Amino acid sequence: MDKERIGYEELSTSNAILWTILKIDVERHEIPVLEGAQETLARAKNVILEVSRGNEASCSKLMEKAGLDYRSIDVGIRSSNWFLTRK
Incomplete structure (x- = not known):
């Protein structure tokens, strides 16, 4: 069985992927x-x-721009790890 290979650019911009x-x-x-991103x-x-x-501060602004809220986990x-969810 042949598998189709796709690149990151195609994968990351595909509207079919949530x-x-x-x-x-x-x-x-x-x-x-x-x-x-x-x-x-x-x-x-x-x-x-x-x-x-x-x-x-910069990460918080960029994630807010993408519509995500964060919680520090x-x-x-x-460093810190954040978990972000849709607003």
Whole structure:
């Protein structure tokens, strides 16, 4: 059985996909990733995001722009984990 391969760009912009849970852990690169993923975030139902210290305010604004509310679920020394849901 042959399986069709699709690239990230096609997958992330497909209108047929509603992400149930999207996990983002990009080691201090949260801001550019979130800026570039606004279309995908707008379709995500829930997001788990690791946020590095110092990026909290910018990440909060970008997630709010995507229509997501956050709850901090784990606060560490260098980062926090957020669980975000649709407003």
